[in-house]
Amino acid sequence: MSASSRGGSAVSALLRNSPRVCSQCRASQPPYLSASSSSPLSAARRFYVQGATSASSPETTLPSSSSSSSLESSPTDAAAAATRYRIRAGVILTRPPLLTRELTPFESSFFLYQKRLNERLTPKFRPKLYFKTDTAAQLDWRIKLKERHGVAAKDIGRYNPRGRTAWNDELLVGSRTSSPEEMYDRLLHDAQSRISEDGEVIPVDELVPVERPMPRRTEADEKHDVRRLDRALDRTLYLVVKRQLPPRLLDGKQSTVWVFPTADVLTHEALHETAARALAESAGVNMNTWIVGRVPVAHYVRAPRITHKDEDLSLSRQMQQQNRTEKVFFLKGRIMAGQANLAGNLHGLTDFQWLTSDELKDVVFPDYYKSVENMFDAR
Amino acid sequence: MLSHMAALTPRRLPAPLRMGRNRHLRHWTIHRAWLLFRRRQREARESRLMLQHQSMESACEALRLTEGPGTRDQGYLYRVAMEKKGVYGHHGIPIEYARAQVDTPPRVPWNHDWKA
Amino acid sequence: MSRCQQVGQPILRSIRQQSYGYSYSATTCSIRYFTSTPRRRHDGPTLQTGSEPQNPIEAALLGATPLTGVPSKAWTPEQMASFTSPEHGSRRRRAAMATSGNIPFEQLPYQCFQEARKILAEDRAEKIAKIAATMIKIKHTESKDASQFRGGEHYKQKRLAALRAYVDELKVLADINDPMVKRRFEDGKGDMTKPVYRYLAEKKWHAMEHKIITQRIHQFHIVPDILPKFEPTVDLKLSFRSYPVQPGAILDSAMTEVPPAIRMQVFDKGGRLMTIAVIDSDVPDAESDGFKWRCHFLAANIPWDPTKTHLALRHIGVRAEGDVAVPWLPPYSQLGSPYHRLSVFVLQQKPGETLDVAQLKELYDGDAESRKAFGIKGLRDRFGLEPVGFNMFRTVWDDNTAAVMERHGIPGADIEFRRARVTTMKQPRKAKGWEAKRQKPKYRSLWKYSKRIA
Numbered sequence: 012m013s014a015s016s017r018g019g020s021a022v023s024a025l026l027r028n029s030p031r032v033c034s035q036c037r038a039s040q041p042p043y044l045s046a047s048s049s050s051p052l053s054a055a056r057r058f059y060v061q062g063a064t065s066a067s068s069p070e071t072t073l074p075s076s077s078s079s080s081s082l083e084s085s086p087t088d089a090a091a092a093a094t095r096y097r098i099r100a101g102v103i104l105t106r107p108p109l110l111t112r113e114l115t116p117f118e119s120s121f122f123l124y125q126k127r128l129n130e131r132l133t134p135k136f137r138p139k140l141y142f143k144t145d146t147a148a149q150l151d152w153r154i155k156l157k158e159r160h161g162v163a164a165k166d167i168g169r170y171n172p173r174g175r176t177a178w179n180d181e182l183l184v185g186s187r188t189s190s191p192e193e194m195y196d197r198l199l200h201d202a203q204s205r206i207s208e209d210g211e212v213i214p215v216d217e218l219v220p221v222e223r224p225m226p227r228r229t230e231a232d233e234k235h236d237v238r239r240l241d242r243a244l245d246r247t248l249y250l251v252v253k254r255q256l257p258p259r260l261l262d263g264k265q266s267t268v269w270v271f272p273t274a275d276v277l278t279h280e281a282l283h284e285t286a287a288r289a290l291a292e293s294a295g296v297n298m299n300t301w302i303v304g305r306v307p308v309a310h311y312v313r314a315p316r317i318t319h320k321d322e323d324l325s326l327s328r329q330m331q332q333q334n335r336t337e338k339v340f341f342l343k344g345r346i347m348a349g350q351a352n353l354a355g356n357l358h359g360l361t362d363f364q365w366l367t368s369d370e371l372k373d374v375v376f377p378d379y380y381k382s383v384e385n386m387f388d389a390r
Numbered sequence: 391m392l393s394h395m396a397a398l399t400p401r402r403l404p405a406p407l408r409m410g411r412n413r414h415l416r417h418w419t420i421h422r423a424w425l426l427f428r429r430r431q432r433e434a435r436e437s438r439l440m441l442q443h444q445s446m447e448s449a450c451e452a453l454r455l456t457e458g459p460g461t462r463d464q465g466y467l468y469r470v471a472m473e474k475k476g477v478y479g480h481h482g483i484p485i486e487y488a489r490a491q492v493d494t495p496p497r498v499p500w501n502h503d504w505k506a
Numbered sequence: 507m508s509r510c511q512q513v514g515q516p517i518l519r520s521i522r523q524q525s526y527g528y529s530y531s532a533t534t535c536s537i538r539y540f541t542s543t544p545r546r547r548h549d550g551p552t553l554q555t556g557s558e559p560q561n562p563i564e565a566a567l568l569g570a571t572p573l574t575g576v577p578s579k580a581w582t583p584e585q586m587a588s589f590t591s592p593e594h595g596s597r598r599r600r601a602a603m604a605t606s607g608n609i610p611f612e613q614l615p616y617q618c619f620q621e622a623r624k625i626l627a628e629d630r631a632e633k634i635a636k637i638a639a640t641m642i643k644i645k646h647t648e649s650k651d652a653s654q655f656r657g658g659e660h661y662k663q664k665r666l667a668a669l670r671a672y673v674d675e676l677k678v679l680a681d682i683n684d685p686m687v688k689r690r691f692e693d694g695k696g697d698m699t700k701p702v703y704r705y706l707a708e709k710k711w712h713a714m715e716h717k718i719i720t721q722r723i724h725q726f727h728i729v730p731d732i733l734p735k736f737e738p739t740v741d742l743k744l745s746f747r748s749y750p751v752q753p754g755a756i757l758d759s760a761m762t763e764v765p766p767a768i769r770m771q772v773f774d775k776g777g778r779l780m781t782i783a784v785i786d787s788d789v790p791d792a793e794s795d796g797f798k799w800r801c802h803f804l805a806a807n808i809p810w811d812p813t814k815t816h817l818a819l820r821h822i823g824v825r826a827e828g829d830v831a832v833p834w835l836p837p838y839s840q841l842g843s844p845y846h847r848l849s850v851f852v853l854q855q856k857p858g859e860t861l862d863v864a865q866l867k868e869l870y871d872g873d874a875e876s877r878k879a880f881g882i883k884g885l886r887d888r889f890g891l892e893p894v895g896f897n898m899f900r901t902v903w904d905d906n907t908a909a910v911m912e913r914h915g916i917p918g919a920d921i922e923f924r925r926a927r928v929t930t931m932k933q934p935r936k937a938k939g940w941e942a943k944r945q946k947p948k949y950r951s952l953w954k955y956s957k958r959i960a
Contacts, residue, residue: 098458098467109499111491117621121424124618134403172404178598181416184615191493224494241499278460281470282453296506301484305471307449308442340453340467347486349504385445389438410599412611415685416619422683423622426629 096336100285101273103308103383104250104300104344106365110227112245112390114191120182123167123189127180130172136163147206154205154212165201166194199223237364240350246367247388250351251374252293253362267361269374271383273339274358282307286342292357298349307340311382341383612686626683633680637673644669674775677701698812701775708773711741722754722898726847732787732799732882733893740895741771742852756845757899760906763913765803765819765834770810770852770895777811779855781891782819785882786837788846790923801870801880802848804832806861831866832877836910837901842923845900851882852895861889 114122138156142149156162160169168188170180187193202221207213231239240248251269274289276282283305290300315334351363364374368387372380409417454468476482609615612623647666652659681687681702688706690696696703719738723729729736744751744766751757751766768782784803791798803819808828822828839846855861870880886893911919936942937959943949944956 095457098456107489108491109489109495111493115427117423117427117618117625120618120621121420124420128407131407132404175597178413181619182617184617184620186617189617225497225499227494229495229499239500240502241495244495244499276459276467278462280459282467283471297504298506299484299486299504301487304477305473306446307453307471309445310449310452312452338452338456340449345487347484347489348501349506350502383445385441388442389434411689412614415611415689416614416616418688419626419683419685420618420622423625426683427625430629 096338098276099273099337099339100276100282100289100307101271101339101341102286102290102302102344103271103341103386104290104294104298104346105388106240106248106250106346108245108247108390110245113227119191120189123182124180126164126167127170127172130164130167130170131177131180135173138163147210150210150212151204151206155201159201165198195224237366237370240346240365242365243367246390248365248367249371249387250294250346251364251366251371252351252353252358252360253364255359255361268376269364270379271341272358272360281305282340283342286344290344293360294351294353294356294363297352299347300349301345301347303343303345305342308343308386309341309383311339311341311379313337313339341386343386611689629683630680633676637676637680640669640673640676644673674701678705682706698771699775704773704775704812707741707771711771711773715741715743719753719896723896726754726898728787728847728849728896728898732785732849733886734883736893736896738894738896739773740852741769741773742850742895742897743769744850744897744899745769751899753897753899755899756902758906759836759838759901759904759910762848762899762901763836763910766850767816767818768850768852768897769816771815772810772812772894775812777809778857779806779860780808780810781806781853781855781861781885781889782808782822783851783853783880783882783885784834785849785851785880786846787849788839788844789878790840790843792923795926798878799881800835800874801832801877802835802837803830804866804870804880805830806863806866807855829861829863831863832871832880835877836914836916838907838911838916839901839903840907840918840921840923841903843903845902847898847900849882849896849898851893853882853886853891854894856890859890 138149138152142152159165160171162169162171168182168186171177172180182188199221203218205213205218227244229241229244230236231242232244236242242248250272252272253267253269256266256268272289272293274285274292276285280288283302286302287300290298313336315336353360353363366374368384372384450468450471453471454465456467457464459467644666647662647669650662652662655661655665657664678701681700682705687696687702691703691706696706698704698707716738719742723736723738744753745768746757746761746766747764748767749761750769770780772778782803782805783801786800786802787797789798789800790796805819805822805828808817808822808826817826819834823830837846837848870876882893885891908919911917937945941957941959944952945959949956
């Protein structure tokens with residue numbers, strides 16, 4: 012909103028001689044409430060806004076003793092509000108990526124290109140500074156340097172920045188010299204010690220290979236075991252659980268639904284407490300988790316489900332309660348260690364999965380996905 | 391030692407790069423592509439952050455207009471969520487959160503047997 | 507082994523070394539089209555890999571066999587042989603010529619280069635998709651009736667102009683990263699009908715020449731002497747007798763006897779009509795003890811567009827289109843007058859309007875007095891012109907001025923301007939000092955010793 016339009020709304024608020032309420036609050040207020048601003052109902056509804064107002068503007072028309080009026084009116088109001096919707100809180104438990112992303116082909120080739128240009132511009136490597144003469148280390152260096160065809164750098168392939176063909180530093184299409192796998196191989200090969208402890212040169216067939224780093228794709232990746240947490244290590248994983256739909260809502264197609272762990276917000280609870288409780292009740296306590304902040308990162312509003320069956324019958328109070336609009340607020344959680352365990356869960360959950368955001372799309376309902384997709388990370 | 395210091399004198403430093411026309415055009419192409427690549431990465435990251443912020447903001451706005459739970463008035467949950475007590479400072483953030491990303495996984499990528 | 511083959515060895519070795527694993531297909535580097543301009547003739551499939559035992563790229567890099575299917579300039583055996591001779595430059599250059607001379611630049615099989623081109627081609631495809639979408643939007647907007655817009659016809663036109671400007675911007679962005687565009691522009695072969703070349707030309711002009719012109723406008727007080735406000739948007743350069751001159755240079759009057767040729771580059775698309783005026787803003791005027799203006803040249807209705815660059819002023823109305831209203835009067839500066847600033851202005855006429863040359867002639871092409879009635883501001887206001895281009899030179903009295911004036915029948919070569927002597931209005935001061943005091947009759951006795959003054 013531009014400054015001028017804000018000024019306009021401020022002036023109109025003054026002219027109407029209504030209490031100073033910010034435009035968002037006013038907009039959110041139902042029209043029947045703004046008609047009689049001194050009614051106890053509205054006093055109760057705008058409790059916290061009015062607290063600020065009475066401090067700043069003494070000419071407000073609202074009663075100054077807001078606490079007493081809100082106390083009087085609360086039972087009826089609460090009854091009305093309680094039937095309006097059901098508040099639930101959930102936790103979107105994430106396992107952050109453990110690995111960096113893979114380099115694109117352009118990046119890896121660009122890095123090698125820059126490394127070779129750098130070789131052309133920096134002074135020569137001086138082994139005498141690093142290796143004392145007639146030591147095992149120097150002998151080791153010499154052997155390895157000879158194997159690399161006299162190139163001091165270990166990761167630029169066969170390229171001599173000082174020679175006659177120093178200009179020829181560009182790699183040709185199809186070369187694997189710039190690929191990270193190839194670079195690992197070369198570094199590992201280079202890390203082998205070529206000199207034994209007693210100063211003898213080790214023959215090539217007796218070399219002790221250096222232990223390789225673990226592959227980026229794990230066993231769980233290969234098996235596509237979606238319950239394991241050591242899969243898709245360069246992506247964020249999200250915990251979803253499978254819930255049985257109540258029999259009333261069965262439409263014949265689907266009897267279960269994948270959701271994030273949620274629970275009803277109790278009267279004495281704040282959202283983050285409910286989120287922690289929901290997680291513990293659903294997936295057990297054997298997870299080292301942390302609820303990030305207290306602010307919801309996404310929310311999902313489910314309209315009341317009215318089936319043809321229900322319309323005919325006069326619904327019992329219990330059914331009405333079940334059929335209210337549902338507001339679900341999601342908090343973000345992080346898992347640092349441990350694993351979900353559904354044994355003895357209180358929500359009738361039968362299964363769980365750790366999924367990436369792409370896989371989630373195929374599993375949960377489209378509108379459910381749409382309401383949370385903005386909180387997902389890029390990978 | 392003196393000879394090593396001499397290695398750093400300007401005389402021993404390699405000459406600046408000189409490129410032919412085609413080579414320079416190739417270099418220019420690569421440079422432009424790199425700038426473009428970085429720009430696209432940056433913009434993707436910014437737009438993702440913006441989406442995340444908008445998601446939070448709309449959730450908070452919905453929370454502010456929510457009454458309850460039970461007999462609580464409108465915006466109660468929002469006010470509680472906005473409290474910052476204990477969010478920052480000592481023990482605000484667990485130490486395990488500082489795990490850095492690496493290129494290859496450890497021998498045991500994940501501790502599944504962690505017990506409370 | 508010839509020397510160029512020796513030099514090519516490292517490339518070959520690196521291919522052999524790295525040939526396992528990836529199966530290199532030369533098609534990857536030949537199917538990517540990058541430029542918008544048509545490429546060299548490309549007929550038939552690109553390559554038959556695997557039919558020969560040796561990789562064709564390897565062979566081509568060594569210059570042994572030309573790459574089949576790749577559009578190529580075939581070297582004759584004599585040319586190939588000449589690449590080994592030192593007269594072709596460095597060893598590196600010879601190797602480059604022999605090994606990659608017949609592979610088009612865009613297909614040079616360098617890994618990082620090809621990966622970079624993929625990134626750029628992807629970006630270009632995105633931009634072209636955006637252009638197509640915007641064009642559809644423009645068509646849609648054009649087909650809508652003006653009453654459907656909140657602001658009516660004015661709003662519709664504004665919207666269309668904004669969309670077209672966006673398309674132009676996208677066209678620039680689509681081609682700006684193309685190395686062939688850069689090369690063509692650097693070679694001066696850019697097609698100025700295309701937005702990207704105009705954009706590059708404007709950027710280049712702004713890098714230095716525009717700065718110089720702006721400096722001249724300020725340091726010679728063109729603003730506010732001639733025009734109250736002026737910002738050049740067109741690149742204008744002068745040359746006399748085919749010698750290019752720097753803006754603001756003091757030129758010999760023999761050189762400026764003939765009208766100059768101009769080099770002009772406009773940076774916005776479309777044709778328009780131009781008016782060219784040359785004005786001397788430092789004509790001394792003895793009666794009013796000040797300076798006046800004088801028109802030295804005026805021509806109107808000169809058609810111009812971004813592809814035109816060159817025009818000799820003496821060809822206007824003869825070999826080039828346009829109407830001369832005031833023919834060239836050689837600039838001259840009489841003895842004693844300070845340097846004269848000769849400003850060349852290019853003014854853009856309103857779209858679709860031509861100026862009435864008869865009226866211009868009547869106004870400005872008469873005796874010396876009517877030439878002196880000329881002013882750029884008056885011209886601009888009277889005919890609705892917009893000054894867009896500017897350049898200037900200076901002239902002073904020199905050895906050739908008298909001859910030039912005589913040849914062109916200009917009177918006044920014998921006049922020398924001098925500063926009028928300013929006499930003081932004060933009373934003459936009385937003599938003071940010891941001597942002056944002793945001049946009085948009272949000191950008559952001392953007269954024989956003191957000096958006689960006054």
